[in-house]
Every structure is written in structure tokens, then in C-alpha cells.
Amino acid sequence: MAGHGADEHPHGADRLCAAGDRVYSRAVRRGRVPRRDAEPVPCLLELALLHPDPDDMDWLVPTSPQEVMTRLLRGVHDEVNASQRRVGSAVEAFERYAGLGRQLQTSAGTEGTAIRVLDGLARIQAAMDEATQACTTEVLTVQPGGIRREPELSEGLHRALALRGRGVRMRDLYTHVARHGQGLLNYLELMGDAVEARTLDEVIDRLILFDRTVAFIPANTDRTMALELRHPALIAYLVTVFERLWRLAIPLTAPLPDTGIKGISHREQSIAALLAEGHQDAVIAERLGISVRTARAHIARLSETLGAASRTQLGVRIAQAGLDGAPRLPATISLPDQASGRESPTAR
Template identity: 45%
Template sequence: MYASALSNGRLTRAEAENAPCLLDSSLLHPDPDDPDWLRPVLPSTALAQRLHPIEQEIQERRRLAVELTDVFEPFMAITTRAAPTTHAITLLEGELRINEAIERATAECRHEVLTVQPGGGRSENVLNVALKRGQSVIDRGITMRTLYQHTVRHSQGTLAYAARMTSKNVEIRTLEELIDRLMIFDRSVALLPARADRQDALEIRHPVLVEYLAKVFEQQWQLATPLVDEVPYPPSTDGITGVQRSIARLLIEGHVDEAIARRLGMNVRTCRAHIAKIAAALGSGSRAQLGYLIAQSGILEQDKPK
């Protein structure tokens, strides 16, 4: 209606009654020549009227900021002389801050880096960044141990990265299932995701928490298989491989395809292809029947310790 008033030069009072905000906001004013009509205020004038109180408030806030700075300046000088404090847990929001924290921890590291990298093969860009960062660690004589999932054994990019990183200071092992991503530097600082999409992270410097995470890493490390060795799956029986038995176990536990793929570090399409092969091997005609047949077949008994 304001646009119409600007285009036509005026607006009837009867029309304006449907939008009282036009008068309340002073976008229209009475026509001095005809009381039945209203004239529009120029947009530049209306804008200036609204900006003026905002600009006054900004000036007042700036004045207050200057006053507060003057008040706190003596205390800032005292703080700089005090011993620096370290935040036990810091939330890192966004990829930029996460990468900055990783670069800082890498630069400060002197002895050991422990990393957990769940999921399958990584992109070329991610591997290039990891290679550059890892090479700087190796060149300084720092030891590095990394845990991947078994699925990276089928990723040529990750295998090529592992081959280039091979040295007496670097060890790589794989495990079927891993905890979430984790990086530990000198057992003094740890970084782990704070959200499922990994766009936020936690930087942990509390000694007890970091040591706890290091123990979790060590437990998984003992269960893992060196990348150069064959995965110790039981032999394939009834046409069902060790990977497929792992999928079968998660199926009867009630996990959906997406959750199974995420836990085993494979994409959903690959996971569903394995499920189809399990169903074909057991003669299942439906998803509901598949769970029953898995439980009755005894194929999971082979994975139990004797």
C-alpha cells in the first residue's frame, strides 16, 4: 500500500484503515488540501526518521564502551602480570577454528600423536592436508599412531597415503568399529567432535580427561590389526564373509542400514549390497525373515570367543 501511495502520489483514508501501521509509522500524512486523502512521506525521509534514534543509540553504546574500557584498563594490567590460565575445555565453532587448534597442537607437540579416524576412505583434499601435517610431525622425530576402520583397506587413496607415511615413527592399525574421531597430542591436549556433523569440536586440556581418552585409545589399539597384516576374520562359511557376519550381528541388534554403515565405516550402498548377499545366502524373502534366519543359522556363533 505504501508502494501504491508512492506510485500514485496519494492513498485514500478508507484504504489506509486496513493498514493503520502506515500512519503509526509516519509513512503517510494527511493531505492538507483534501482530508479524504493521505500523502506518502518520501522513502529517504522515512528512512532518516528511523535511522536517527538507532544512530543515537549506537553513539551512546560507543560512549559506554569507551567508559568501560577506561574503567577496566587498570585491571587488565594486573591480569597480564598473573600466571596464564588454561581452559580445561574449549568449544571450537567452525572448521576454521578447529583447524587452527589442530595446527597449534601439532606445533606444540614434542613426543607423540594419537589419532582415531573412523569411516572409510577419505577424499584427496583431506589426505593431502593430513599428509602435509603428518610429514611435519615425522620430520621432528615425533611418533604417531593412527587407528582406521577395516574398510580403508579397500581405499586406494588411503593406502597410498599410508605408504607415504610409513616410517619407524608411524604405526597404522585398523579395527572393525571405532569410537568417534579423536586426536591426542603429548597426552596433554585432545580434540574430539562436539556435533554429529563435526562442524564443532572440543579442545580438552584437563589432564584427567585427556589421560582417560588416551586409555580408551590404548584399549582399541590392542584390539586392532596392523595395516600390513590380514584382518583376522574367521573363514567364510555358507557364502557369508566376516564383514557380512558383522553386518548380520548389527542387524539383529536392531540397527538400521545407515547406522550399520556408519559404525563399520562404509557407505550405505555397500552396506545394503552386503545385506542383499546375506539374504540370498540364507534364502530370506523379507527383512523381517532375515533377522530370524540370521539368529537360527548359527553364523554368528563363529565370532564368539571359545
């Protein structure tokens, strides 16, 4: 039966067949369905969307949609994290090999190569201006950090306006914190429908892709050096990373999703997940694009909301509340009632 189902229903839980969707939806509405109703769609059992009712084996009960969503999002989250780690490793390797290459080649001999090191802001700006002039269809960018300062936005404004004038489409990824910057909102209003922006809790380091043929990434921490990449395989890889992040990101015009836990904001949920991973305050602040002071203020509020008297207890409370990012069955947890000091139930 399992092999038959795999042949006729080659899909995952993220894309059910029509028959499977009908049976699963009916099971969710009614609480259970007869086992015979699921025989034509064995995929529902194979994907653990239905499982036997322990009180009556002739019936099947559904896995909750919340748990299914958690499993799907966790898989995508792990996939993106792995991609981010590979990008970081690749950047380090590029810098190392580029440094070795400079020992063997003159600067004139490196022009036109698949990986070119741009040393100094003037050379970086010149190379990006050249790529802007040659661009005809699309620009993809990842902009890490927090609120975008006016000087940062105006630095590349002339290139953005030139691209808009030629009908080039632009897609920009920012951190959620960037939503609070008026400068960014003014920039997007000026650019109109030429630019589409989305945000994430955290993004990879800066990336600019022109026409899926040339990319620019930082080559050192203070961004006074950059790598210009033209190798087709590297470009294809970076485009894949961008598209996966884009799929997870939230449009700038859409509100951030509710955490589902009273008193816990979306940002505090993100901080809780990073705390659960063992990161220090400075690392959390950098990854979310906020100051260390702001990060610590959120951690203090998180401790107060969860009733944690110490950092160790906060870690336990984060896990109990399901804020550590780990997939788990829906359950009821107890959080301290701020007013009375008693435990009060909160659904994850």
C-alpha cells in the same frame, strides 16, 4: 580347594600359569586327562577350562579352545562397547557444560581452560597447528568413516610431515573399509615407519591426541565445532579408550580373519551382528563407514547365502549361524545349499 587355587593362581583364562597351560594343552591333544593331573592346577576347573567327563568322573575333558576364545573376545567386546557409550555421553555433557560456560565467560576468559570450545574450521585448524608444533613424542588418532578422500588426507599432511621430521611416532585407527582406499596407502607409504595403522569394523568418533596432554574431539555433527581437552583425567580416559581399541584392531598390513563360514565375508559378518542388534540400514552403513547402498547389497547377499526369504527369517538365520556375536558352544548348523536347495552342514 577353590580358595587355595585362587591364592596360588591369580589369573584368568587369558593368561594361564605355566603348569595350567601344560595340563590344558595335554587335555586338548588327548581329549581328556586324569583328574589327579589337574589337582596341582585347580585354576583350570575354576576357569571352566576343564570339566568332569560325564562317562567317567575320574577324568576331565577340556573346553574347546574355540569356545574359550569366544568367551574372551566377548568380554573385551562388551568392555569396549561400554567405553564407547561412556565417551559418547561425555562428549554430550562437555558440549552442554561448555555452552553454559559461554554464558558466563567472555571468549578471552576461556583461553587456557581444561575444556575449550573451538567454533569454526579456522579456529580448529589454528589450535591443531599449535598442538602440532608443541608435540614432541606421540600422536594418537581415530579416523571414522570409510575410504579416506584425497582432500581429507592432504588437509593434515603438512602437520604429519612436520611431526615425522621431529621423530614423533603416530598411531592411527581406521575402519576396515579404509583399507580399500589408495589414497590412504599412498599416505602411509609416504610417512614410512613414522605411522602405524590398524583397522576395526567400527570405531568411535574422531579423536586426535597429542603427547597425551591435549585432545581434540568433534562438538557437533558437521564438525564445524570442536572441543580442545586438556584436563588430565579426561586425557587419561581417552588414552585408555584408544589403547583398548588398538589392542582389538588388526594391523593394516595383515589380512582380515576368515569368518569360518563358507560364503560369508568379514564385512557381512559385521553387518549380521549389527542386524542382530536391531539396527537399520542407515545406522549400519554409518557405523561401518560404507554407503547405505553398499550395506543393502551386503544384506541381500547375506540373505541369499543364509537362505532367508524375509528380514525376520534373516534374523533367525543369523542367530542359528552364530553371526549375532553371542558366545555359544561350537555346534553344527544347517545352511541352504545354493545349488540344490538342500540343507548343508557348516561349522561355526
